[in-house]
Amino acid sequence: MFLKKIIFSVVAFILIIVIVVLSILNTQKKTSDLTKVKVAEVTHSMFYAPQYLAHKLGYFEEEGLDVEIITVPGADKVTAAVLSGDVQIGFCGSESTIYVYNQGEKDYLVNFAALTKRDGSFIVSREKIEDFTLEDLKGKHVVAGRQGGMPVMMFEWALTQAGIDPKEDVNVDTSIEFASMSGAFIGGTGDFVNLFEPNALQLEQEGYGYVVASLGELGGVVPYTAYHAKKSYIEENEEVIQGFSNAINKALKYTREHTPEEIAKDLVDYFPDTSLDDITTIVKRYKDNDSWFETTEIKEEDFNHIQEVMENSEALEKRAPYDKLVDTRFVK
Numbered sequence: 001m002f003l004k005k006i007i008f009s010v011v012a013f014i015l016i017i018v019i020v021v022l023s024i025l026n027t028q029k030k031t032s033d034l035t036k037v038k039v040a041e042v043t044h045s046m047f048y049a050p051q052y053l054a055h056k057l058g059y060f061e062e063e064g065l066d067v068e069i070i071t072v073p074g075a076d077k078v079t080a081a082v083l084s085g086d087v088q089i090g091f092c093g094s095e096s097t098i099y100v101y102n103q104g105e106k107d108y109l110v111n112f113a114a115l116t117k118r119d120g121s122f123i124v125s126r127e128k129i130e131d132f133t134l135e136d137l138k139g140k141h142v143v144a145g146r147q148g149g150m151p152v153m154m155f156e157w158a159l160t161q162a163g164i165d166p167k168e169d170v171n172v173d174t175s176i177e178f179a180s181m182s183g184a185f186i187g188g189t190g191d192f193v194n195l196f197e198p199n200a201l202q203l204e205q206e207g208y209g210y211v212v213a214s215l216g217e218l219g220g221v222v223p224y225t226a227y228h229a230k231k232s233y234i235e236e237n238e239e240v241i242q243g244f245s246n247a248i249n250k251a252l253k254y255t256r257e258h259t260p261e262e263i264a265k266d267l268v269d270y271f272p273d274t275s276l277d278d279i280t281t282i283v284k285r286y287k288d289n290d291s292w293f294e295t296t297e298i299k300e301e302d303f304n305h306i307q308e309v310m311e312n313s314e315a316l317e318k319r320a321p322y323d324k325l326v327d328t329r330f331v332k
Helices: 002-032 046-056 075-084 095-102 150-161 178-186 199-205 215-219 231-236 238-257 260-270 276-288 300-312
Strands: 035-041 065-071 089-092 109-116 122-125 141-143 171-173 192-195 210-214 225-230
Touching: 035 075, 035 238, 046 065, 046 109, 046 238, 046 260, 046 276, 065 238, 075 089, 075 095, 075 109, 075 225, 095 109, 095 300, 109 231, 109 238, 122 199, 141 178, 150 171, 150 215, 150 300, 178 192, 178 199, 192 199, 199 210, 199 276, 210 215, 225 231, 225 238, 231 238, 260 276
Parallel strands: 035 065, 035 089, 141 171, 141 192
Antiparallel strands: 089 225, 109 225, 122 192, 122 210
């Protein structure tokens, strides 16, 4: 009897090992069947929640893609990574593709899918201000981002629309790198700073500032952050681009149809240093601001608006053609 028990235990152990090995081999086979795609995102923010949902919920895999997302701070660095071939897809402000095209790049960057429809940053004040308006920024020092980048240009657009001269009425500081803005403000630089989440909420919780306004509500609809690839890559990999767009579309739909609490649970793994409650709060802010497009479509009027914003900041000498820089074939 004792010997039978030993034999049974050994056989059971061997079966478990076989099952585990077969499972690993099956997973490896599935992974090897997928097309690897590397994406460079301009920053890591809950503003891009649908992107992480597409990754978490398996939407990319359903489209035959093994997607790796890396953070490359600065839109200029994202476009450089795409142009060099270090990554296949870039994700940043669509203004960067306009700069590349106007510089005469032959294999220029083409936008094929939009994600965010407005600015995702918040104005954080060092002092608590009741009933804040943009008039409160007159004569103040604002840490705004990189010169020529979308955060700065949308901020300057909002000021102009409010009748405030960004060059005369406000000290718009563009000397600090995007990734260093929060630290600079904590260190004493500026009366205000424009930050994405989760940085804005973290500053509030740590007592360094107060969120007083959403730039998304002030700047209007633009393809604020969109996916792009080299023209040649899109021509040679239409199935990959279509699959990627399909996955993002599924994630946008999921975001519309689920609550901030449900979405937050799916995002926890991507923001391990942020509590579930804080993630929920941030997602709710972005949902309330109507931050995401319903589909990946980039409309001509929205693309033209982004060029209008660039002209307002004197960052654009000539407009780029919509039909060359936006590929609408992959919209479902």
